[in-house]
Amino acid sequence: MFKTKIAGIGKAVGSSIKTSQELAVEMGVKDGWIEKATGVMSRHYIDQEKGETALTLGTQAALSAIRDANLDVSDIDCIIGASGTHLQAIPCDAALFQRELGLEQSGISCFDVDTTCYSFPLAVFIASNLVSSNLYKNILIISSDTPSPTLKKAEREVRVLFGDGAAACIVTKTPEGESSRVHHFKLNTYSEGADYTSVKGGGVLKHPNDPSTTLEDNIFHMEGKKVFKTAVRYLEGFFKELEEASKILISDYKFIVPHQTSKNGMEILRKYGFEKERIVNHLSDHGNCIAASIPMAFYDYIQSGEIKRGDMILLFGTSAGLSLGSLSITY
């Protein structure tokens, strides 16, 4: 589809580590329950006293991705924000990252794309479209999500699952002679599940200053069982259609990099032909980092050498919406 390449990738996490053991004590739940229910042993949280935010984490990941691509900050000609939650209502995240990167007078294009937890692969796909159209050469994509400050008041199943992290990448055209490609993109949204994962506040429908907006409206709400049930209802058809439309078999992928939803959400993938060994998983020491999860897990497997150039990879995720998405690439 596109002769484009993820030319560099970077990652950053909150500097504070919270173990599930510590969390169990705080929450007054049985020792070992969190690990068993979620598969999460520990997660990173931002240290707000050190000034860590979604902005600092995203910037750190961006600088690391730029270095990894052997580029200079000044080589970037477009920034796409691709987080699941935004830094502030106005302007877009990309503009705020541009300023942090010292590019405030550069004039390079800044915008965000958003399909919550699947925003990163969507951004890679749109960026691949844009570099193929010769509008940009080196597009920087940043996903940064830091739910931790709101977790203390969150529902139990939310509080135990989430962590803070960021990842970034550079999308370019693939140089002659290299095999990197974007083969296929698919995004199926079923808004019958729009209320299953939501933050009803933070926008104009339940504005923060409206007296009828509650504190609960402003935090993440999840009906995990309904998400799981709805996703499962569509998953088999999704993967079947994916194989047919992309002409790539499930067995052709060296790895699936799934959104790190939860233990059950990732184990279910085995039902559709992905053996455990092919399912990228860093849930145990990161939890679910919203839109940053897919690129963070992808990064870790590249760093460990398990994912190499030329490997066929499926970036797959479920996200609020409710959406199922897949991006088939040769890394």
Add this chain to the structure above:
Amino acid sequence: MFKTKIAGIGKAVGSSIKTSQELAVEMGVKDGWIEKATGVMSRHYIDQEKGETALTLGTQAALSAIRDANLDVSDIDCIIGASGTHLQAIPCDAALFQRELGLEQSGISCFDVDTTCYSFPLAVFIASNLVSSNLYKNILIISSDTPSPTLKKAEREVRVLFGDGAAACIVTKTPEGESSRVHHFKLNTYSEGADYTSVKGGGVLKHPNDPSTTLEDNIFHMEGKKVFKTAVRYLEGFFKELEEASKILISDYKFIVPHQTSKNGMEILRKYGFEKERIVNHLSDHGNCIAASIPMAFYDYIQSGEIKRGDMILLFGTSAGLSLGSLSITY
């Protein structure tokens, strides 16, 4: 660049009309001052008691755009949310519009793009990319912004300027034999101006539930003079680069459809070669409707017959970021 077409367009406004005369009484400012300072005689506000919201307005505009394109709701295969403010933090606006349109089990792709007031032309450009890549056939774009509920507490220059409205369009490939095209896209972001127009709340940096977040953080802040000064500093270079890169002269456009920023923000365009007669302007009875402004004004000039098929049009805008954007099309 792309053989694509805005195949249908629709508009919706809040049902309540607020005149500048009424507003002057409410605000205790001199009669006639608002009209003189802003060029706005009246603006539409949503009637919350009638259940009007950004969601209902956007849906109404979408249905009108679908009819205008001679399509059925079931023909839409992708929805792009392109508002300047969001309906709620999670999920994306497009998913919520999908549900309102009765497409909740359709599986069609939903995502948002965001570069605040210039989100609509950005979405048209991305949609043109996507239909040209044969991924989608009929993409629905919706911009809907309803600032009115927060305006009473806003700064004076903000309160007098804004109105509520929505617009939507369908992007398709251009049928053989027709002249509609997307010729060129340009988006220059200068984040040195990121604080000049902002809502610092509504995201994770100043979360609504954080006790240190103030009511002021959650509403739109504008330093109009700084925006104007910064924009003017870059405008001449912008239009010069645009002519060179697009090979289309300023004099070739039948109309420029500018973001309806303010009287001064639109009059300054005459300095760059756009005579008053070629500057699309519906500020006087709409005010500034954020991201919905450009498509709403575009719609009005199509309805009045001033803009016709085959006309060369420039969708131009400044937006929070601070960004300058242009999309050159043959309508």
